[in-house]
Every structure is written in C-alpha cells, then in structure tokens.
Amino acid sequence: MQIQWFPGHMHKARLEIQAALPKVDVVIEVLDARIPFSSENPMLAELRGEKPCLKVLAKSDLADEEMTLQWQEFLGATAGVRVRSVTTEDIPTIRKLKYAAARMVPHKDGKTIRTMIVGIPNVGKSTIINVLAGRKIAKTGNTPAITKQQQSVNIGDGITLLDTPGVLWPNVHNVNSSYRLALIGSIKDTAMDYADVAFFGARYLVDKYPDRIASRFDLDSVPTTELELIEAIGRKRGCLGRNNQVDIDRASTIFVNEIRSGGLGRLTYETPEMMQREQAETAKRMAEKAIEDKEKEAKRKKRFRDKQRAQRKSREMGG
Structure with missing residues (x-):
C-alpha cells in the first residue's frame, strides 16, 4: 500500500x-x-x-x-x-x-x-x-x-x-505499521484503499479476536480467510450488486468503520513481542535493500563510464 x-x-x-x-x-x-x-x-x-x-x-x-x-x-x-x-x-x-x-x-x-x-x-x-x-x-x-x-x-x-501539528514521518519502513495507522484513521481516507486496509485488519482479527467478529456480525462461524470474512460481512449487511455478488469495497468500508467506532469492542492490533519481531524483519529487509541500492548505483556508474569511454573512442577514431 x-x-x-x-x-x-x-x-x-x-x-x-x-x-x-x-x-x-x-x-x-x-x-x-x-x-x-x-x-x-x-x-x-x-x-x-x-x-x-x-x-x-x-x-x-x-x-x-x-x-x-x-x-x-x-x-x-x-x-x-x-x-x-x-x-x-x-x-x-x-x-x-x-x-x-x-x-x-x-x-x-x-x-x-x-x-x-x-x-x-x-x-x-x-x-x-x-x-x-x-x-x-x-x-x-x-x-x-x-x-x-x-x-x-x-x-x-x-x-x-x-x-504542535500532528506529524507523520516520510516513510514507514514497516509496512504493517502503515496498515495499522490506516485502520484506526490516522491517515486520510483519500490516501488509502479501504479494501487493502480491511483485508489486513480481517487477517489479524480472525486470528486474535474471532469471537468478537462472530458476535458483531451475527456469524454462525468465523471464516478462515480475510476474503471470506469480508464477503460474509457484505452479505449480512446487504452489500450486494449484480448477480448477488458482494460489493467488496462497500463491505470493506463497513468493516473498517466498525473497527474505528469501537463496534467490535476493545481491540489492540499489536503486541510488544510482535513489534520486536517486525523490527528485526524490517531491519533485515532495509539492510538487504541498502545492499541492492548500492549494487544498482555501482552498475549505473559503470554504464555511464562505459558510455563516456565509447563516445571518447568514437570521437578519437573520427578525428
């Protein structure tokens, strides 16, 4: 996202x-x-x-x-x-x-x-x-x-x-944090995709708070995947379009708004242990990216130098 x-x-x-x-x-x-x-x-x-x-x-x-x-x-x-x-x-x-x-x-x-x-x-x-x-x-x-x-x-x-004005940072290296910020409304809705955010939230809640989901949306059982959950919510809330297909965007918006309003009860979307694990994964990913960027820059400089040499050699031969 x-x-x-x-x-x-x-x-x-x-x-x-x-x-x-x-x-x-x-x-x-x-x-x-x-x-x-x-x-x-x-x-x-x-x-x-x-x-x-x-x-x-x-x-x-x-x-x-x-x-x-x-x-x-x-x-x-x-x-x-x-x-x-x-x-x-x-x-x-x-x-x-x-x-x-x-x-x-x-x-x-x-x-x-x-x-x-x-x-x-x-x-x-x-x-x-x-x-x-x-x-x-x-x-x-x-x-x-x-x-x-x-x-x-x-x-x-x-x-x-x-x-002071509320300040976000230019880049969130931990992609999960960006989804969590969007989930609770700290990012303007015009800068996010409700379906993306809803699917992220659904994955977490199905695992951590299944009983809350079943109770709030009157489900006999909690689906095991985020898509199935959003579809089930859409059917319960009448988000149906042509051929009785669930409107994923409408169902996602309802789900996200339920989370933000507290309709699903008191929820926490991250634990200290989870954050320590994600920090380690993010640090590893950033280190790998830094190496990749360095290699790309070295290749770019080599191509530039090779091009300059070729142009100089062409001029010398033409002279």
Whole structure:
C-alpha cells in the first residue's frame, strides 16, 4: 500500500519541532493505545534524544485492557520514559498528566516548566490539550491534521504547553505499521484503499479476536480467510450488486468503520513481542535493500563510464 502522507505542512512542522526542542524540558508524546508502536513516531524519538518523555496511551477505552498493561510495562522500561493511559472521558486522569510531567524534572521545582506535546494525526492530542488548559484551545475532530501550527498554552501551576501539528514521518519502513495507522484513521481516507486496509485488519482479527467478529456480525462461524470474512460481512449487511455478488469495497468500508467506532469492542492490533519481531524483519529487509541500492548505483556508474569511454573512442577514431 503506497500512502502519500508527508505534505508540506508536516515537513514545516518537523523543522519547527526541531527548533523548539532545545527550550523544552519535557516532551509529552500522545500514542494510540490500540497501536502504541505504530503510532510512535521514530522521527520524534530521534529529535528528542535523551530529553524526558511522558508517553500517553490515549483512547485506552478502545484498546484491550490486558494489552495496554503490557505496553505500559514495555514502554516504561526505557530510560527517561514514563507511561500513562487515559480515556477521553476520564478528565481527572488527563488533568494529572501535567503533574506527572513536572515530576520528571525535579530540578525545575519552583521554576516554569516548559512541555511540548506531540503525536501523529487523529491520536486525541487536541482533546488532551483542551482538558489540561481548562478551555477550548485546540480544534478537535475525527479527521487527521487539524492542528496546522504551533501554539503555546499556559496550563497553570507554572507549566506551559507547546502544541504542535500532528506529524507523520516520510516513510514507514514497516509496512504493517502503515496498515495499522490506516485502520484506526490516522491517515486520510483519500490516501488509502479501504479494501487493502480491511483485508489486513480481517487477517489479524480472525486470528486474535474471532469471537468478537462472530458476535458483531451475527456469524454462525468465523471464516478462515480475510476474503471470506469480508464477503460474509457484505452479505449480512446487504452489500450486494449484480448477480448477488458482494460489493467488496462497500463491505470493506463497513468493516473498517466498525473497527474505528469501537463496534467490535476493545481491540489492540499489536503486541510488544510482535513489534520486536517486525523490527528485526524490517531491519533485515532495509539492510538487504541498502545492499541492492548500492549494487544498482555501482552498475549505473559503470554504464555511464562505459558510455563516456565509447563516445571518447568514437570521437578519437573520427578525428
């Protein structure tokens, strides 16, 4: 799945974040509890360096509770990182985030603490900002990339919060992560194919949450393949065209929207063990590609040199 998701405003946001970081005491990174790894921006981790980071697992009411606990333990094992999980409705817990961030820089006690909140589009960052500020500061919505520019907000108790636009990265080397981001709505629908995303989600859910699928779509048994599942959903939901054939695109759209709305219950689409395995596979694939690219470049240069020699020899013979 080829996704064009790094428009100009995101490149500009990256540069602004990089310029502002030296003046920031704590970074608050908002992740989606359903995909903590895939919603963690590696570009931000690189820019942050060793600066303290409070990772907030947002939308945890949509994620598998047991898996959220596993992710909190896994992410919290990194030096300089603390983890909290929140839901949109749990206002008291969200308000406590600023105190959790302040405790990460005890040397700043009594001084202004400057925090920066970052996160990919549609992760719930604006909702958290509005709760911390006690008023509507940031626009909220279900579409990615609502925040367009940085803004500094005083959230009280000597703490300021720098809001930043949601930033995706130019390339997702782990193709599974790109599908997961599309599945939960962090990528604009115009940049994805519903059928591709639905088939990816179906493969995972058939394996991990078959009972949820059977219950939600009133299926006597859960199909073993993603195509059979999408077709079964299409028949149940009346997505039929000519000759009683299932409209795969319509059925896929219904399936993806059910996932995003929480209709299938609390789901998590990746585990720490799965991510470690995929990271290793991705690193191997990238290393192999680097070797291939190097060999291609060497061949290109050789062809260019050979062509130059042939042209020079032709001129000499003609002279």
